Amino acid sequence: MADQFAQIELLHDVDHEARQVIIRQPFIHRGRQQVCSVSVGGDEATHQTVSGFQVHDCRGYLDQVEGLEKSYRLLGLFLPACDTQLFGLRRCFSDPHGPVTSAGRDMGRSENLTLWAESPEEARLFLARAKRQGLAEIAEIYVAKRSPKNRSNDYIEGEYFATSNDEHVLVFDEIVIASPKIVALVQWCTCDIMLSWGSEPICVLEDTTHIVRMNVYQRFPRVLRAAMEGVPALALQGTRGLDFSKRGDCWGLHRYMRAYAAASRAFPDIGVLPFIYLPGADELRAEGEALAYMNALINGDEETAARLRALKIEEVVEVSDNGYLGHVARDIQSIDVSDTEVTVRIGAQPDKKSWREKGSGQMDPYIGMIAAAKYVYCFDSEGRQTKPLVVSFKFLPPDFFWFKGWESSRSLYKTLAFKIGDRVEFLG
Secondary structure (H helix, E strand, O other), X not given: OHHHOOOOOOOOXXXXXXXXXXXXXXXXXXXXXXXXXXXXXXXXXXXXXXXXXXXXXXXHHHHHHHHHHHHHHHHOOOOXXXXXXXXXXXXXXXXXXXXXXXXXXXXXXXXXXXXXXXXXXXXXHHXXXXXXXXXXXXXXXXXXOOOOOOOOOHHXXXXXXXXXXXXXXXXXXXXXXXOHHHHHHOXXXXXXXXXXXXXXXXXXXXXXXXXXXXXXXXXXXXXXXXXXXXXXXXXXXXXXXXXXXXXXXXXXXXXXXXXXXXXXXXXXXXXXXXXXXXXXXXXXXXXXXXXXXXXXXXXXXXXXXXXXXXXXXXXHHHHXXXXXXXXXXXXXXXXXXXOOOEEEEEOOOOOOOHHHHOOOOOOHHHHHHHHHXXXXXXXXXXXXEOOOEEEEEOOOOOOOHHHOOHHHOOOHHHHHHHHHOOEEEEOO
């Protein structure tokens, strides 16, 4: 039940080692001279120290690093973290103008295939997948966060970090402003991966190895938002955390698939497509299917994209209608469905410390459920909304402090219940 939901944070366990990928020469933005910071694996190297050395001491090592870099590339290997940091500095020093922090660079003029990633780790993982599956060349790479541990959400205003535009995805200080069409995609939280031709979005991808029965809808709003903006959305979804010998876990995956089936009914020509895999070798199969669809979208092969989309929607609808492994999930007890409206009852208690100690308060498990409930129960078989969705806080008073000023808040946990729901009520 929703009242029993606990805050869940899904983690990637897939090997994140970056592999060499063929990428065109990066675009160099020239401006005033500046020494940049470099972030590798979440560790930042500032202009004060890099791997224990002062920057003015690093110049003597740059030639050695350049030779090491060439050797590693010839062998198809990935540079160790410390040498990668030095290589990043060599790149800054070798360009007499260097990268510049520029919060106003217009990305709308670029016609390059561009990768927008949540973090450098997500970018490296995707580049490895892209290499295995022969995806089209990627010319530019930008990241929303320096590392997955960074909780900043400046990306909702379009701020992204420039990178080295290669398989290492070194993060620089330079900031670019994404186009309005990219920014629109991340207003319900950024997807792991977004691809665009310049300012024009192509598709988005959520990529995770885990799923938890009590929070199966966690990432659903992100891909749903893309579809609402007219952009094809994919979820490459592993099933670690579920045991399909248990009926409850089969129910969890069935509920997950019902949400995607409902979204695909609402957006049949766009698609919100899950590519599910079991732990182990099955991941490569799902990866191949997902990236074949993405490649068709990248290349503008509408016929192939439509065929692959229709096949996946048919598969999802089959599971939605008949259950996973024959198990059809019961409706969640905290979702009330009547002839006139659908109500999601939120059981969050007002006295919990997390309202003051966590940025997400008590809302983490509920946002995805609110979005899923709307499309599963408020939309008909033709994908048209026929009922309003009411979000009802059973125990929170109308003046509950945490939601005050939500209209101007940058916290998605504070705003999304109001943006997704058609009406919000406080009954405490």
